Amino acid sequence: MTAFRALTLSGGGNLRVLTSVVKVFTPVLDKSIGPNKQTADLIGIWDTGASGTMITQRVVDELEIKPIGRTEVHHAQGSDESPVFLVDLQLPMKVVIQGLTVTLGKLPPGVDVLIGMDVIGTGDFAVTNVGGMTTMSFRVPSQVKIDYVAESHAINQVQAKAAQGNRAQRRANKRGSH
Numbered sequence: 001m002t003a004f005r006a007l008t009l010s011g012g013g014n015l016r017v018l019t020s021v022v023k024v025f026t027p028v029l030d031k032s033i034g035p036n037k038q039t040a041d042l043i044g045i046w047d048t049g050a051s052g053t054m055i056t057q058r059v060v061d062e063l064e065i066k067p068i069g070r071t072e073v074h075h076a077q078g079s080d081e082s083p084v085f086l087v088d089l090q091l092p093m094k095v096v097i098q099g100l101t102v103t104l105g106k107l108p109p110g111v112d113v114l115i116g117m118d119v120i121g122t123g124d125f126a127v128t129n130v131g132g133m134t135t136m137s138f139r140v141p142s143q144v145k146i147d148y149v150a151e152s153h154a155i156n157q158v159q160a161k162a163a164q165g166n167r168a169q170r171r172a173n174k175r176g177s178h
Contacts, residue, residue: 004139005094005095006140007091007092008135008138009092009136018045018127018134019045020043021044022042022091023038023040024038025038026065027088028098038090044113045113045115047114051116052116053089053102053113053115054073054102055085055103055104056111058112059113063087065085066085067085070082085102085103086101086102088100097122097140122140123141123142124137124146125138
């Protein structure tokens with residue numbers, strides 16, 4: 001049975017970029033030994049528009065990892081060929097994605113990991129902005145189908161029934177006051 005893991009992150013205000021602290025490890029082949037090397041805490045960007053996860057040259061250098069191949073990476077400026085690496089990725093709350101293939105790329109200053117749909121798609125991912133406060137939640141493995149359309153229909157039906165009851169009560173009150 002797969003262990004259930006989850007994380008929830010809230011930020012100051014309505015955020016345009018979702019970030020979290022992550023660590024990257026050399027792949028763990030023997031769990032009794034653990035990883036050979038790991039990075040210090042890094043900043044990762046969660047990107048639902050990216051099909052795959054990307055790391056920077058800083059991560060490659062820190063872990064001293066070698067490419068396991070090459071692949072074509074498509075981006076806003078076109079496409080490039082990029083080396084591919086095998087790593088383990090630790091997200092907040094000790095959510096670990098093992099045996100993850102990642103590509104090398106350039107990211108904004110201060111960011112060393114782009115978390116793509118290859119990771120996000122392994123579980124349930126939601127972003128809310130209640131009261132102007134962005135909250136992101138992620139869990140693995142996937143547990144429940146989220147369907148806001150069905151939920152909104154159910155809420156609207158309850159509200160419509162309540163409104164009908166309120167109108168009927170107001171009419172009854174008017175009749176009783178005459």
